[in-house]
Amino acid sequence: MSNPSKVYTLVTGASNGIGKALAENCAARGFNVLLVALPEPKLDEVTAALKQQYPNQSFDALGTNMMDKDSPQQIYDWCKSNNYDVDILVNNAGLGNSGPFLSRDSSFYFGQMQLNMVALVMLTHLFLPEMKSHSKAYVLNVGSMASFFDIPYKGIYSASKRFVYSFSRSLRKELEDTSISVTVLCPAAVLTNPDVIQRDKEMGRASKMTQQTPEEVAEYALNRTFRGRPVAIPGFMPKAYKALGRIIPYKTQMRMLANAFIKQSR
Numbered sequence: 368m369s370n371p372s373k374v375y376t377l378v379t380g381a382s383n384g385i386g387k388a389l390a391e392n393c394a395a396r397g398f399n400v401l402l403v404a405l406p407e408p409k410l411d412e413v414t415a416a417l418k419q420q421y422p423n424q425s426f427d428a429l430g431t432n433m434m435d436k437d438s439p440q441q442i443y444d445w446c447k448s449n450n451y452d453v454d455i456l457v458n459n460a461g462l463g464n465s466g467p468f469l470s471r472d473s474s475f476y477f478g479q480m481q482l483n484m485v486a487l488v489m490l491t492h493l494f495l496p497e498m499k500s501h502s503k504a505y506v507l508n509v510g511s512m513a514s515f516f517d518i519p520y521k522g523i524y525s526a527s528k529r530f531v532y533s534f535s536r537s538l539r540k541e542l543e544d545t546s547i548s549v550t551v552l553c554p555a556a557v558l559t560n561p562d563v564i565q566r567d568k569e570m571g572r573a574s575k576m577t578q579q580t581p582e583e584v585a586e587y588a589l590n591r592t593f594r595g596r597p598v599a600i601p602g603f604m605p606k607a608y609k610a611l612g613r614i615i616p617y618k619t620q621m622r623m624l625a626n627a628f629i630k631q632s633r
């Protein structure tokens with residue numbers, strides 16, 4: 368006999384950084400959580416820690432490389448075969464970088480676009496039909512402050528995050544008469560992995576002023592999500608940067624951004 372289905376929050380990129388903080392915060396709110404990330408030991412470590420801390424809730428993990436074309440279907444099939452019913456989908460997994468466009472192989476950008484955009488769309492497409500059967504369901508997509516700017520030396524990343532923002536806003540409108548609310552999270556600097564920490568050092572004050580911890584970002588993002596808000600921009604400075612983007616003339620903005628981000632590229 369198959370197990371009766373249980374309702375879960377599914378978080379991608381849940382083994383580190385913002386995704387880990389989102390998974391932990393959801394667990395603290397009493398939810399069952401499915402953690403998806405690369406098949407590395409830390410995914411199992413994070414999952415085991417949650418199981419130990421919240422013995423009355425359910426947790427499971429799937430290691431998969433979401434740059435692979437078949438990974439979203441694999442995630443969906445894993446949920447189906449285990450009777451995991453998802454009512455909150457958190458599309459967090461993403462890859463950042465900086466440097467001149469030609470400094471990376473095209474395969475790097477292919478993987479980055481696959482992870483940041485294609486996998487996010489495919490997972491949303493797979494899970495939405497069953498999410499509609501819940502009286503309330505949520506999609507939280509992780510964009511970035513980069514969603515609001517054209518960023519030299521970070522062009523594919525910022526374009527991919529603009530995509531996430533635009534897709535999230537338009538999907539939200541499409542779903543306004545359904546039980547599903549869509550929120551897009553747009554954080555600025557969050558010190559999560561050695562790469563981000565190094566890039567942040569090179570950026571200097573402009574980045575330091577926006578810094579937040581993954582835990583602060585997760586708490587704010589989930590509060591906005593469950594209030595049914597369209598956008599979550601955690602922190603005063605990131606909100607100010609977004610506003611400045613509307614005031615500063617485009618040419619000046621581009622010069623400032625190029626100067627700031629070339630520092631990360633040396």
Ligand SMILES: NC(=O)c1ccc[n+]([C@@H]2O[C@H](COP(=O)([O-])OP(=O)(O)OC[C@H]3O[C@@H](n4cnc5c(N)ncnc54)[C@H](OP(=O)(O)O)[C@@H]3O)[C@@H](O)[C@H]2O)c1
Nearest residue numbers: 380381382383384385404405432433434461511556557559
């Ligand atoms: N950190 C920031 O300053 C910042 C700012 C704005 C937006 N964001 C966005 O926030 C999200 C999370 O960023 P983060 O800084 O928290 O990242 P992170 O610390 O590098 O963690 C990324 C998570 O995604 C997983 N992951 C990476 N590549 C994957 C793949 N190919 N398949 C499956 N899982 C994969 C990682 O697994 P492993 O740990 O095993 O690699 C990890 O669990 C991203 O979408 C990022 O663009 C971050």
